[in-house]
Amino acid sequence: VSRVYNIAKAGFLDGSYDLTIPSAYEASLWDSYTYDPEHDTLSDVSSAGGVEWTAPGYSRYTIPVVAVDINDLDIRADVTMSRPEFGPIAGGNLVPDNCIVSKVSDSSLLMIVLPIQGTYPGVISEGSNVVVVWGIPDSTPTDRYQGPAISLYMEDFGIFE
Amino acid sequence: MPNVYNEAKAAMARGDFVTESEPFLMLLMQADYTYDPDHEFLSDVLSAGTEISVVGYSRQSVPNVNVQKDDAADQANIRADEVPFAGLSAGETIASAIIFPTGTGVASSQVPYAYYLLPAPLPTGAGAVVIQFQGLVTDGHAIQLLDS
Numbered sequence: 001v002s003r004v005y006n007i008a009k010a011g012f013l014d015g016s017y018d019l020t021i022p023s024a025y026e027a028s029l030w031d032s033y034t035y036d037p038e039h040d041t042l043s044d045v046s047s048a049g050g051v052e053w054t055a056p057g058y059s060r061y062t063i064p065v066v067a068v069d070i071n072d073l074d075i076r077a078d079v080t081m082s083r084p085e086f087g088p089i090a091g092g093n094l095v096p097d098n099c100i101v102s103k104v105s106d107s108s109l110l111m112i113v114l115p116i117q118g119t120y121p122g123v124i125s126e127g128s129n130v131v132v133v134w135g136i137p138d139s140t141p142t143d144r145y146q147g148p149a150i151s152l153y154m155e156d157f158g159i160f161e
Numbered sequence: 162m163p164n165v166y167n168e169a170k171a172a173m174a175r176g177d178f179v180t181e182s183e184p185f186l187m188l189l190m191q192a193d194y195t196y197d198p199d200h201e202f203l204s205d206v207l208s209a210g211t212e213i214s215v216v217g218y219s220r221q222s223v224p225n226v227n228v229q230k231d232d233a234a235d236q237a238n239i240r241a242d243e244v245p246f247a248g249l250s251a252g253e254t255i256a257s258a259i260i261f262p263t264g265t266g267v268a269s270s271q272v273p274y275a276y277y278l279l280p281a282p283l284p285t286g287a288g289a290v291v292i293q294f295q296g297l298v299t300d301g302h303a304i305q306l307l308d309s
Contacts, residue, residue, distance in 0.1 A: 003308065004308065006230050006231070006232055006235055006236070006237060007230060009230070009236060009237035009306040009307075010228050010229070010230035010237035010306075012173035012174060012178065012237070012306060013173060013178060013180060013228045013237050013238075013239050013304065013306055014178070014180050014181065014228040015176050015177065015178050015179060015180065015182075016176065017174070017176055018175060018176025018177075019174045019175065019176070020174075020175050020176070021176075037232070037235045037308070038232040038235075068171050068174040068175050069171070070167045070168060070170070070171045071167070072167055072198070072199040075167060075198050076167065076170060077167060077170035077171035077173070077174055079174050
């Protein structure tokens with residue numbers, strides 16, 4: 001399940017994260033990183049020991065399309081992104097643990113992280129593209145995740161006079 | 162029970178969620194309105210229920226709206242001061258309140274952001290009414306964005 005960084009939660013509330021702008025966000029793959037919601041930028045990820053993938057053929061994936069849909073049935077708004085696709089990656093490389101989505105500009109402000117190998121550990125590249133699919137794992141090994149990248153839920157609270 | 166309208170949630174992801182750059186307004190509703198997160202515009206709300214209309218009532222600005230990133234609680238909050246409604250005449254009963262951005266002033270295009278049910282219905286005419294936001298932990302949090 002993807003997790004939202006605190007900096008992005010605040011950004012959703014102050015209007016500074018517009019997910020409908022094409023190519024404003026990019027995905028990258030990181031090893032040796034433990035998610036910390038207090039991290040603000042990719043520099044924080046590096047400082048915490050995260051190591052960006054260096055496999056031959058790898059580069060960050062600029063996300064071309066993000067869609068925001070109101071989901072009245074489930075009382076939420078869904079954010080759907082195209083699947084980050086990396087490569088082709090040379091065969092024999094262990095796919096990293098985390099896929100992180102951040103802003104292309106603004107010092108690479110973080111948005112979400114998706115732990116990859118919690119569900120499919122030990123995936124080795126086979127000379128083709130590595131594709132990350134959002135959402136709930138299904139039974140097809142190449143479709144590791146599908147569905148919305150982020151679902152915004154709200155908690156209950158009240159007021160008094 | 163959730164209290165943020167679905168259109169407002171989508172606005173957050175679109176970068177359209179207006180907080181510090183534009184005043185929020187608060188309106189008061191009578192008991193015939195039932196919260197429906199599918200309501201997209203204020204006109205939907207006002208078609209489904211009745212706004213308070215006693216002499217002395219007008220929609221009020223929500224003071225000091227600001228966004229806070231709370232790393233200790235791993236959440237983000239919209240904080241605001243309490244909202245006073247003074248000089249309401251008797252004759253109606255307040256059941257809930259709704260906040261929305263000032264926007265165009267046209268109900269058919271204004272998005273309601275959040276709905277708040279009073280703990281108990283409150284008759285008008287018994288003195289000043291002050292609405293205070295009560296967060297999960299800290300009072301003053303009008304909206305909180307948490308991990309699901």
